[in-house]
Amino acid sequence: MPNMSSIKAEQQSAPMGGTGSYQLPVNMCTSSSATTTTTTPSRHNVSVTNIKCELEELPTPNGNLVPVIANYNHGSLRIPLSGQPHNQQDQEESDSEAELTNIENLKVRRRAADKNGPRPMSWEGELSEPEENGVSAGSGGAELMETETVIKSEVCATSTPIQAASTTCPTMQPIKTELDNIAGELQHPRSNAYPVSSCNGPAKLKLAPTQSDPINLKYEPPLGDNNSPLLTTRNKSNSGGHLPLPANPSPDSAIHSVYTHSSPSQSPLTSRHAPYTPSLSRNNSDASHSSCYSYSSEFSPTHSPIQARHAPPAGSMYPGSGSAGGNGAGSSYGNGVHHHGMLYRPLKVEASSTGGSVGGGGSCSQESAQNLSMDSASSAMDPLGSGSLPASPAGISRQQLINSPCPICGDKISGFHYGIFSCESCKGFFKRTVQNRKNYVCVRGGPCQVSISTRKKCPACRFEKCLQKGMKLEAIREDRTRGGRSTYQCSYTLPNSMLSPLLSPDQAAAAAAAASSVNHQHQHQHQHQQHHQHQQQRLQQQMNGYSGSTSLPASPSLGGASIKTEENDAKTLRASSIPTLLQEIMDVEHLWQYTDAELARINQPLSAFATGGSSSSSSSSSVASTAPHQNHQQQQQQQHQQQQLTNPLLASAGLSSNGENANPDLIAHLCNVADHRLYKIVKWCKSLPLFKNISIDDQICLLINSWCELLLFSCCFRSIDTPGEIKMSQGRKITLSQAKTNGLQTCIERMLNLTDHLRRLRVDRYEYVAMKVIVLLQSDTTELHEAVKVRECQEKALQGLQAYTLAHYPDTPSKFGELLLRIPDLQRTCQLGKEMLTIKTRDGADFNLLMELLRGEH
DNA sequence: CTAGCCTTGAAG
DNA sequence: CTTCAAGGCTAG
Numbered sequence: 001m002p003n004m005s006s007i008k009a010e011q012q013s014a015p016m017g018g019t020g021s022y023q024l025p026v027n028m029c030t031s032s033s034a035t036t037t038t039t040t041p042s043r044h045n046v047s048v049t050n051i052k053c054e055l056e057e058l059p060t061p062n063g064n065l066v067p068v069i070a071n072y073n074h075g076s077l078r079i080p081l082s083g084q085p086h087n088q089q090d091q092e093e094s095d096s097e098a099e100l101t102n103i104e105n106l107k108v109r110r111r112a113a114d115k116n117g118p119r120p121m122s123w124e125g126e127l128s129e130p131e132e133n134g135v136s137a138g139s140g141g142a143e144l145m146e147t148e149t150v151i152k153s154e155v156c157a158t159s160t161p162i163q164a165a166s167t168t169c170p171t172m173q174p175i176k177t178e179l180d181n182i183a184g185e186l187q188h189p190r191s192n193a194y195p196v197s198s199c200n201g202p203a204k205l206k207l208a209p210t211q212s213d214p215i216n217l218k219y220e221p222p223l224g225d226n227n228s229p230l231l232t233t234r235n236k237s238n239s240g241g242h243l244p245l246p247a248n249p250s251p252d253s254a255i256h257s258v259y260t261h262s263s264p265s266q267s268p269l270t271s272r273h274a275p276y277t278p279s280l281s282r283n284n285s286d287a288s289h290s291s292c293y294s295y296s297s298e299f300s301p302t303h304s305p306i307q308a309r310h311a312p313p314a315g316s317m318y319p320g321s322g323s324a325g326g327n328g329a330g331s332s333y334g335n336g337v338h339h340h341g342m343l344y345r346p347l348k349v350e351a352s353s354t355g356g357s358v359g360g361g362g363s364c365s366q367e368s369a370q371n372l373s374m375d376s377a378s379s380a381m382d383p384l385g386s387g388s389l390p391a392s393p394a395g396i397s398r399q400q401l402i403n404s405p406c407p408i409c410g411d412k413i414s415g416f417h418y419g420i421f422s423c424e425s426c427k428g429f430f431k432r433t434v435q436n437r438k439n440y441v442c443v444r445g446g447p448c449q450v451s452i453s454t455r456k457k458c459p460a461c462r463f464e465k466c467l468q469k470g471m472k473l474e475a476i477r478e479d480r481t482r483g484g485r486s487t488y489q490c491s492y493t494l495p496n497s498m499l500s501p502l503l504s505p506d507q508a509a510a511a512a513a514a515a516s517s518v519n520h521q522h523q524h525q526h527q528h529q530q531h532h533q534h535q536q537q538r539l540q541q542q543m544n545g546y547s548g549s550t551s552l553p554a555s556p557s558l559g560g561a562s563i564k565t566e567e568n569d570a571k572t573l574r575a576s577s578i579p580t581l582l583q584e585i586m587d588v589e590h591l592w593q594y595t596d597a598e599l600a601r602i603n604q605p606l607s608a609f610a611t612g613g614s615s616s617s618s619s620s621s622s623v624a625s626t627a628p629h630q631n632h633q634q635q636q637q638q639q640h641q642q643q644q645l646t647n648p649l650l651a652s653a654g655l656s657s658n659g660e661n662a663n664p665d666l667i668a669h670l671c672n673v674a675d676h677r678l679y680k681i682v683k684w685c686k687s688l689p690l691f692k693n694i695s696i697d698d699q700i701c702l703l704i705n706s707w708c709e710l711l712l713f714s715c716c717f718r719s720i721d722t723p724g725e726i727k728m729s730q731g732r733k734i735t736l737s738q739a740k741t742n743g744l745q746t747c748i749e750r751m752l753n754l755t756d757h758l759r760r761l762r763v764d765r766y767e768y769v770a771m772k773v774i775v776l777l778q779s780d781t782t783e784l785h786e787a788v789k790v791r792e793c794q795e796k797a798l799q800g801l802q803a804y805t806l807a808h809y810p811d812t813p814s815k816f817g818e819l820l821l822r823i824p825d826l827q828r829t830c831q832l833g834k835e836m837l838t839i840k841t842r843d844g845a846d847f848n849l850l851m852e853l854l855r856g857e858h
Numbered sequence: 859c860t861a862g863c864c865t866t867g868a869a870g
Numbered sequence: 871c872t873t874c875a876a877g878g879c880t881a882g
Binding site: 415416417418427431435475476477480481482483484485486 | 873874875876877878
């Protein structure tokens with residue numbers, strides 16, 4: 001397995017000139033920032049703390065220190081280096097004292113982090129920091145803008161998830177730190193991000209108690225009222241019971257990002273780098289899967305957010321960055337997981353009610369929404385029409401577009417860059433930011449105006465706007481190859497504003513350029529409508545021809561017996577009868593699913609594990625069996641692994657390895673995979689229409705209480721079309737007889753039973769997603785701060801499901817009730833699964849986050 | 859760090 | 871050969 005030295009070597013090998021080619025997008029980093037520290041109770045539970053936490057306490061889920069450290073060395077690239085504390089401080093002298101002080105403190109910490117190790121940052125996290133320091137972002141005033149701090153390379157990014165896992169697993173640190181971060185952690189790659197060592201910074205770093213203790217698993221965080229370590233942590237951090245995480249007023253708060261996930265947009269970089277990490281790009285695999293963004297090109301040829309042009313040899317991705325040995329691209333970031341939480345939320349609607357629109361001018365939220373629709377529309381256009389834009393809805397010619405102002409800053413458009421027509425400066429800015437994985441944090445925490453004159457003032461908001469306007473992370477080539485045509489999906493995407501049929505191209509562009517657009521709302525509405533229509537069409541397709549991994553036996557179309565009119569009419573009716581809420585939930589469902597590319601990446605690491613970290617193995621599937629070094633212990637290991645592999649929880653998470661691996665690290669790998677699964681869940685949660693409006697504290701609480709149910713339920717749903725078998729990932733299945741050999745028959749049996757019910761009820765995808773939300777929103781836990789609110793949200797979901805079932809399955813009015821009756825079964829099954837998993841892991845196996853979650857179980 | 863200009867190189 | 875989008879270089 002990869003060890004420190006190997007990591008370092010890789011890092012060193014990485015081309016430094018690029019400084020950062022390896023760096024992850026800011027977003028990713030952000031995620032990490034989410035983690036928080038306990039120290040400053042900020043007003044509102046502000047997140048500022050979060051940032052600290054990450055550095056200080058967050059032990060990586062994996063517990064590996066090494067990866068982190070390694071990252072520092074190289075990952076920091078410039079930042080860390082430049083990070084010399086003193087220098088940076090000097091730069092900020094101009095700020096007001098108070099603010100400056102705060103900022104400087106922040107920087108100091110950052111430097112420390114850099115110096116000691118990269119500190120995982122997330123946009124959100126960063127934003128929060130200032131707040132933490134007491135700086136009132138809002139009051140800060142424009143001056144602060146100048147002082148924006150950029151957190152550059154993140155450690156996380158560079159670290160290899162897998163590596164970390166493998167190397168550090170033994171030293172797992174209990175994540176006990178908080179669940180607060182859970183969100184962040186889950187979503188973000190926290191793992192690497194939390195450099196244990198880095199914490200030394202002046203900033204009082206709080207090391208996780210377990211840092212030094214390799215056996216973190218055993219570590220029991222002091223429990224407060226909550227038994228859950230995560231919860232406990234959270235509480236600790238907030239004196240007063242405030243939520244530590246979210247505190248950010250800004251939508252981008254660390255917490256926000258944490259859960260958010262950058263949603264659809266996983267960090268492109270991430271994905272490329274890290275097998276587990278969600279990609280930053282909007283088009284990331286998730287998005288592509290769902291095809292939410294585009295009509296025409298449902299699946300982008302390039303799932304990888306980051307464009308890997310010339311099929312990078314394994315491990316060549318981001319040269320130097322770290323691909324851990326052979327794992328190739330993803331390895332480096334991975335692990336962590338998930339780290340990268342991309343900030344960017346692709347689709348995501350800003351959850352935060354704060355209005356936090358980040359991008360320009362205050363209309364960000366709207367804009368982002370527009371983007372979505374825009375993307376869809378744009379995708380429809382044909383890519384690269386030589387010279388002429390693919391038919392833009394408005395019939396805008398390429399020339400016209402080029403003559404329009406840059407949608408980001410209003411400058412002159414120089415061409416089509418990274419998915420949109422933009423000026424040279426924004427192109428360069430986007431490239432630098434992504435390639436160097438810079439984490440910019442808006443000191444003001446809000447959307448700053450981005451214009452030609454102000455674009456240099458707030459890189460954070462500028463970058464946010466780049467994303468909002470459609471720049472694609474995947475367009476940044478991970479291998480940095482030059483020339484040639486880009487192959488990422490939707491080569492030509494018109495700026496949102498330009499697509500608006502309500503405005504002429506120029507007007508639209510101008511409007512876009514001007515952050516203050518008054519017309520945005522109208523545009524947005526209009527676009528939203530269009531987008532919605534497309535979604536409906538797409539949904540219809542899904543419903544009628546749904547067959548995904550979880551092929552639905554009973555699609556609404558089938559069930560809609562009452563609708564016997566012409567097919568098209570029927571489709572229309574069905575589509576129109578889908579409650580908005582359900583539709584919204586469905587729209588983020590892609591965040592839940594893994595793409596083939598992701599699965600491939602996730603499994604890649606196994607190769608390394610199987611071969612002792614060697615890069616020789618090319619595919620996870622074939623790996624283990626050929627490992628030459630298998631020794632006598634292998635048998636035992638294999639048995640253990642087999643158990644792990646067949647564990648219902650892991651299986652339900654879609655995690656499974658081929659099982660051939662004898663390497664003990666496989667377990668760690670599986671744990672990481674599980675972490676990733678959870679990470680995706682968090683992303684999904686954060687984007688849910690109802691969930692995102694719940695306080696972070698409660699979000700965490702709900703997630704802790706339902707993660708297992710969610711995983712098992714999805715697994716069962718996925719197995720609907722395979723009676724007698726529970727589908728694991730990648731087509732692998734477990735039958736009851738197989739389960740018996742592992743002592744898992746009880747759990748598998750229940751899962752099969754549940755699956756039978758789902759099959760009998762002909763549960764369709766809409767019902768499935770609605771039920772997941774209902775399960776997630778179980779408010780029967782005493783730990784909720786706003787139980788009533790959660791209850792209300794759940795009721796909405798229930799109403800949506802009920803309305804849906806009645807509309808689509810009028811012949812079976814009891815369906816709604818029957819569906820709900822499955823929930824208790826699901827919960828019991830989960831309890832069993834958890835117990836089994838816990839037992840299975842008592843022998844020391846590390847389960848990282850998963851274990852943390854388990855330990856947090858009450 | 860920014861941004862303008864240059865170099866690449868796949869696609870047409 | 872021409873396009874043109876992506877990366878690289880470098881003065882400011």
